[in-house]
Structure formats: C-alpha cells, structure tokens
Amino acid sequence: MLRKVLIAVALTAATVPALAAPGADAVPASVQPGAAYSLQALREMARATHPSVAAAEAYVEAGRAQVTTAGAYPNPEVEFLAGRSRARMPGAVAGSAQSMALTQRIDNPWQREARIDAARFGLEAREAERRGLQNDLLARLDQRFFDLLRRQAELRASQEDLGIAEQIRSKVAVRVNSGESPRFELIKADTELLNAQKVAESARLRLAQARAALRSVVGPTLPADFQVDGSLARSPAVPALDDLRAEALARNPELLRSQAEVRRAERQLELERLRRQPELALKVANERDRELNDTRLGLVVNVPIWDRRQGQVAEASALLSRSRSEETNQQLVLLQALEGAYREYEIARTQVNALENGILRDAEATMKVAEAAYRFGERGILEYLDAQRVFRAARNELIAARYALQLAVIEIERLRAPQ
Numbered sequence: 118m119l120r121k122v123l124i125a126v127a128l129t130a131a132t133v134p135a136l137a138a139p140g141a142d143a144v145p146a147s148v149q150p151g152a153a154y155s156l157q158a159l160r161e162m163a164r165a166t167h168p169s170v171a172a173a174e175a176y177v178e179a180g181r182a183q184v185t186t187a188g189a190y191p192n193p194e195v196e197f198l199a200g201r202s203r204a205r206m207p208g209a210v211a212g213s214a215q216s217m218a219l220t221q222r223i224d225n226p227w228q229r230e231a232r233i234d235a236a237r238f239g240l241e242a243r244e245a246e247r248r249g250l251q252n253d254l255l256a257r258l259d260q261r262f263f264d265l266l267r268r269q270a271e272l273r274a275s276q277e278d279l280g281i282a283e284q285i286r287s288k289v290a291v292r293v294n295s296g297e298s299p300r301f302e303l304i305k306a307d308t309e310l311l312n313a314q315k316v317a318e319s320a321r322l323r324l325a326q327a328r329a330a331l332r333s334v335v336g337p338t339l340p341a342d343f344q345v346d347g348s349l350a351r352s353p354a355v356p357a358l359d360d361l362r363a364e365a366l367a368r369n370p371e372l373l374r375s376q377a378e379v380r381r382a383e384r385q386l387e388l389e390r391l392r393r394q395p396e397l398a399l400k401v402a403n404e405r406d407r408e409l410n411d412t413r414l415g416l417v418v419n420v421p422i423w424d425r426r427q428g429q430v431a432e433a434s435a436l437l438s439r440s441r442s443e444e445t446n447q448q449l450v451l452l453q454a455l456e457g458a459y460r461e462y463e464i465a466r467t468q469v470n471a472l473e474n475g476i477l478r479d480a481e482a483t484m485k486v487a488e489a490a491y492r493f494g495e496r497g498i499l500e501y502l503d504a505q506r507v508f509r510a511a512r513n514e515l516i517a518a519r520y521a522l523q524l525a526v527i528e529i530e531r532l533r534a535p536q
Contacts, residue, residue: 153346156262159335163258164251166336173247180240187236188229194220202406212407220417222398231388238381242374248534249370254334256531261331263523266349268324270516275317278509282306282313309502349519352466353526358459361533365455368534372451375444382437389429395420455532462525468518477515480508 154162164170196218204211289306293299332339355361366372398417403410487504 152340152342153344154339155346156259159258159262159331159339159345160255162338163254163335166338167254167334168336169254170251173250177240177243177247180236180243184233184236184240187232190224191222194222196220210407214404214406216402216404218400218402220398220400222396225391225394225396228388228391231384231391235381235384235388238377238384242377242381245370245374245377249374252370252531252534256527258331258334259527259530260524261327261334262345262347263349263520263527265324265327265331265345266347267516267520268320268327269345270349271513272317272320272324274509274512274516275313275320279310279313279317281505282310286310305502349516349523352522355459355462355526355529358456361455361459361529362452364533364535365451366448369451369532370534372444372447375440375447379437379440379444382433382440386430386433386437389426389433392429393421393426451532455529458525458528458532462522462529465518465522465525469515469522472511472515472518477508477511480504480511484508 196216198216200214202211202214286303286306286309289302293303328343331345332341332343356364396419398419400413400415400417402413402415404413405411484504484507487500490500
C-alpha cells in the first residue's frame, strides 16, 4: 500500500500545480495584454509628468529668484523741483528756480553678504524639500508597484486553487454518483468550489484596484492597459545598520532641509543685527536760479536712535532656536524610523526564508500525500481539504511576507535617500 501511495504522489506532482518558484510572479492569463513597464521606467515617467514634481521645481525656481533679489543693489533716487523765486528786497532778481538731487544709498557689504547667504541657504532648503518630495513620491510608486505584483501573485494562486477545486468537485461527483462516497463529500466539495470562486473574484477586484492606484501615482500618461515587468521575490541587498545611519545622516533630504534652515536662520539673525548700524547714502544736489548755480556733494546718514530693531532681532533669534530644535528632532525621528524599518526588514527576511526553505515544501508534500491517500480511500475528503488549506495558508503567507520584505526595503531606501 505504501508503494501505491508513493506512486500516486509522483503522479500528483505532474497534475497539481505547485507554488511558483521564487521570482515567478507572472501576469495571469486573464489580464489583458499591454505594454510592460519596469520599475525604473515608471520612476522616470513619474519624474517627468507628475504635477507635484513640477510644483516643487517651480518652488525651487522661486528660491533662485530670491537669491537674485538679495544680490540686487539699491536703486538711486532722483529728485527734481521747479518753481519761481520772488524778490523780497530791492535789487533781488525774481524768476524761475530749479533744483535736482541724486541720492544713492551705499549697500553695506557685510549686510549684503549676510542677505545673500540667507537667500542661498533658503534655496538649499527648497532644493532639499524638492528632493524629499520626489523621494516620497518614488517610495509610494515602489509600494504600489510591488502591491500590484502581490495582487497578481494572489490572483494567479486563486486561479490555481479554483482549478483544483473544480477538479476535486468533478472527481467527487463521479464517486458520489457511483455510490463509492457519501453525498456529504459532494456538498463539501461544492462548498470549497464556491469559496475558491469567491476568493478568485476578490483577487481580481483587488488587482484592478492596485492597478488604478499605481496609475494614479505615475500620472495620466500611463496607459490603462499597462503591464508591469518585475518580481516580488527579488532579494535586494541592504547594508548594515551602522552604514545606513551614516548614509541617512549625510543624505536624507528632510535632515538636509532642517540643516539649511538653521544656517539660513543664523545668517538672518546676523543680518538683523547688522541693520542696527547707521546706513549711508551719497547725495549730489544742484540748485539753479536767476543769479546762482549751486552744486553740493554730501552724505545722508540714517541714525538708528529710536528704532534699534529689537523686535526684528528677537524674532530672528527665536526662529533660529526653533530651527535648531527642529533639526535635532528631525535627526532623532530619522534614526528611530530607520532602525524600525531595518527591524521590519529582518523580521520579513526571516519569515521569507522560513517559508521558502521549509514550511511551504512540507505543506505541499503533506497535501500531495493526503490527495494520494484520498484517491486510494485511506483518508476522507476532509483530511485532503484540510491539507490543502494548510498549503494555501503557507503559500499566501509567503506572498505576504515577500511583500512585507519589499515594503521594508522601500522604507529603508526612502530614509537612506540614495543618490
């Protein structure tokens, strides 16, 4: 009898579809054919067409304009007056009178340097914010991409389960009609078939939902009947945690933005303090009447006596303190998030290894033995269906673990912000 069971197991291996090997996340046959896009191609498309990227670029251009504004020299002031003079004493000559004055404010070189530096650091903060927005966008795209691959794998698995359930139902119906098995087995087979149909339909709807979600992230240029070219089972290499910390502290856009904001606030505080100094302007004036033509050259000094810019200095100091606190908090949040993502990666990797290298194989072998025993009448249909449920649960758990592994890697890459 054992020999018969082993022969039946060998025959079952050729007819019962097994879980696809790692990397075999093929598109189901029910999906309409279309252009296949790799993850890199979708990333390039999102960079080129997504509205948020264009808005961030416009924000950076506004920062460049602020640098230009900060480097502009003050414009001269021209004053022209015309009128008539009247004689108040005998012998004075009456007639027309004119005056013209040119005033050029002298730009303090220390103020100018601080003003330009503050604008440049503001531009750096905007550029870092743009990189952070693009980094977040690509991370969401990666998540939707692998979610679509997961839904495709689930649909493929549910279609395989549906095919097996139909085969079982057909075989059980023959045995029940011939009187070899009780009618209860046919009822149980019908129940399993209905459940498999429900799971397959749900998987098909989730696949359509995942496809729409990915298209919303990429942009309207992505055709509706697109396909994806990728593998859910790929195992990306992740550096050690200490190396990730160093890279994140050096390249994370949010942290770089906070650091640029601190430097901008420092230069702004310095600028407000420098504005307490007297401001100078060069003035040239010419006055003309019927008798005289006077030309004068002098300086105009704005003496800060009543307004010592105490409010502006206090505000800049408070904003600097706030920027420093935000930088410290951003660094703390970054390191905590990175360590959490790395632990999630380790957990998911352990689960994937355990499922691929032991649990799934044992569940598949148990299912095949249970099927052979059922064929030879040594076991009932309940034992066979239970073995199938165990195999399906392990297979679905592997798909979920692979997806969780990809999510952890995506989060690590988002925080790491590779160049």
